[in-house]
Amino acid sequence: MIAAIGLVIGIALGLIFEPSVPVGMQPYLPIAVVAALDAVFGGLRAFLDGIFDDKVFVISFVSNVSIAALIVYLGDQLGVGGQLSTGVIVVLGIRIFSNVAAIRRHVFHA
Amino acid sequence: MNAPRIPARDVAMPLLTRVMTDTMDEDYAYIAGRRAGQPTDSAANSTVRRPISLALAMVLALFGALLITAAIQTHRNKPGAERERAALVAQIHAGSAIVDRLRARTSNMQSEIQDLRDAVLRSTDRGQALDQHLQRLGVITGTAPVTGSGVQVTVDDAADSASGGKVLDVDLQVLVNGLWAVGAEAISINGHRLTTLTAIRVAGEAITVNYSPLTPPYVIDAIGNPDTMPADFLDTPAGQTWQELQANYGLQFSMVPADSLDLPGRTDVTLDFAQPGGGGS
Numbered sequence: 001m002i003a004a005i006g007l008v009i010g011i012a013l014g015l016i017f018e019p020s021v022p023v024g025m026q027p028y029l030p031i032a033v034v035a036a037l038d039a040v041f042g043g044l045r046a047f048l049d050g051i052f053d054d055k056v057f058v059i060s061f062v063s064n065v066s067i068a069a070l071i072v073y074l075g076d077q078l079g080v081g082g083q084l085s086t087g088v089i090v091v092l093g094i095r096i097f098s099n100v101a102a103i104r105r106h107v108f109h110a
Numbered sequence: 111m112n113a114p115r116i117p118a119r120d121v122a123m124p125l126l127t128r129v130m131t132d133t134m135d136e137d138y139a140y141i142a143g144r145r146a147g148q149p150t151d152s153a154a155n156s157t158v159r160r161p162i163s164l165a166l167a168m169v170l171a172l173f174g175a176l177l178i179t180a181a182i183q184t185h186r187n188k189p190g191a192e193r194e195r196a197a198l199v200a201q202i203h204a205g206s207a208i209v210d211r212l213r214a215r216t217s218n219m220q221s222e223i224q225d226l227r228d229a230v231l232r233s234t235d236r237g238q239a240l241d242q243h244l245q246r247l248g249v250i251t252g253t254a255p256v257t258g259s260g261v262q263v264t265v266d267d268a269a270d271s272a273s274g275g276k277v278l279d280v281d282l283q284v285l286v287n288g289l290w291a292v293g294a295e296a297i298s299i300n301g302h303r304l305t306t307l308t309a310i311r312v313a314g315e316a317i318t319v320n321y322s323p324l325t326p327p328y329v330i331d332a333i334g335n336p337d338t339m340p341a342d343f344l345d346t347p348a349g350q351t352w353q354e355l356q357a358n359y360g361l362q363f364s365m366v367p368a369d370s371l372d373l374p375g376r377t378d379v380t381l382d383f384a385q386p387g388g389g390g391s
Contacts, residue, residue, distance in 0.1 A: 006167030010174025014182070019175070021183055033180045036173045042134045049134075051142035054166045060135040061169045065176075091129055098133035 027076070028069040031085055035068035036061060038092045041099040048106035068092070213378065220377035248375060249296070252305035255375040256296045258333040261340055262368045263289070265352075266327035268360035275359030277328060279312045281352070285330065286310065288348020292339050294332035296373050300324045303376040320376060327362070336367035 021029055039061040046052040068088055075084030231237035231244075248254025263285065267276045286304065289297055297304045302319040309319075316323035332339070343349045343365065355361045 002163050002167045003170050006170035007174045009167075010171030010176075011178050012174075013171065014175040014178030018182055019179055021179060026183065029176070029180045029183060033176050036176055039135075040170075040173055042138075045134055046138040049138075051138045053138060053141045054163055056135060056137040056141055058165045058169050060137065061173070094129050095133040098130055102133070 027081070027085075028072055031068045031072050031088055032065045034089055034092050034096075035064040038095050038099075039064040041096050041103065045099045045102045045106075048103055217377040251379075252296065252303045252308075253375045253377065253379055255373060256333060257370060257372045258295070259336045259367075259369050260294070260296075260331065260333035260371045261289075261336055261343075261365050262371065263330040263332065263363070263365045264327055265330070265364075266362040269362065270360060275355070275361055277317070277326060277361055279310050279317045281355060281361070282310050282317060282328060282330075284348045284351050288343055288346045288352075289330070289332045289334070289339070291346050291348065292334070292342040294334040294339070296333045298331045298373045300329055301374060303374055305376045305379055307379060308376070320378075331368075331371045331373055333371055333373060336369070340365050340367065 039057070042060065043052060043057040046057070071088055072081055072085045075081040227244075228241055231241040245254055249256050265277055265281070265285065282299065286297055286299070299310070299319045302308075302322055302324075304319070309321075311318060313323065316325070317328070318324065344353070352361075352363055356363050
């Protein structure tokens with residue numbers, strides 16, 4: 001419940017204030033969002049598996065987002081930013097798909 | 111001694127399989143296992159969970175804000191990128207319009223110069239001879255317009271653009287060389303007369319002749335003997351190359367004799383460094 005309220009508040013805040021992202025951070029925002037999606041789906045699956053833990057979720061979310069952004073930042077500094085972000089997206093994408101598949105099994109019992 | 115060591119799971123499992131199977135943070139299972147091992151009393155548990163739940167809500171709020179911000183950012187950037195593109199296209203069009211205007215002006219002035227020169231030269235006998243000499247030189251070098259019979263060659267990219275080939279600068283070079291070889295006396299491509307200073311080359315996506323970009327189809331006018339040129343051309347290496355290009359890449363090629371072709375002169379020819387030499391013949 002409190003999670004849904006938090007999500008709604010966040011979306012509302014984003015819509016109201018429309019924060020503009022500093023130019024230097026713009027390339028990392030999409031990666032951060034994909035990493036966040038991964039953490040959220042992972043948390044949702046853990047919740048349905050009955051092993052959800054707030055603390056783990058918070059830590060995994062924050063670390064996922066910051067590590068994903070950091071990897072891409074490092075890649076940019078080394079000149080392989082594009083390739084690294086592709087790698088990050090591929091791995092996170094596979095994880096998201098598998099997690100959604102597990103969630104689907106829970107929801108539809110199929 | 112110990113049983114043979116089983117390699118750690120990280121090592122044994124291929125990377126991709128691991129990515130596919132371990133999709134959840136292992137900490138969930140770890141914490142769950144630890145909690146199952148030593149159950150805490152529910153009162154202590156609830157006091158611990160309260161601030162964490164708030165953190166959970168805050169993190170999810172952050173997630174929502176991130177999501178929306180990224181979406182808004184992307185939408186906001188899109189028209190900007192399109193605007194930039196449109197502005198660049200407009201700049202290119204304006205630039206090429208200026209170039210066209212300047213070129214037209216140059217060629218007007220060149221023909222004016224030619225007219226004035228002709229007028230001066232025609233006033234004396236010696237001048238008339240000089241004028242004829244100049245005309246002949248102009249025809250040979252490509253600075254004077256010429257007219258005569260010849261062949262008109264039309265080549266184009268493959269009709270099926272998905273699988274087919276495009277006409278390259280080397281193809282046009284081969285074609286033009288072949289036409290010279292079978293006795294062409296003057297050649298123009300899409301109205302650009304070939305001179306001793308003409309380069310046929312690729313710049314970006316387009317083939318340029320005399321530094322002007324061309325768009326397909328490429329129409330090559332060649333003045334020469336219309337009866338013999340088409341047949342002779344097929345016997346040259348250039349003709350064979352073009353037959354192969356037609357067969358293998360689907361390039362379009364047609365050569366028709368023409369009774370009267372008008373080729374423009376190239377007026378913007380200037381030599382900055384070359385001086386008449388003293389030696390030689």
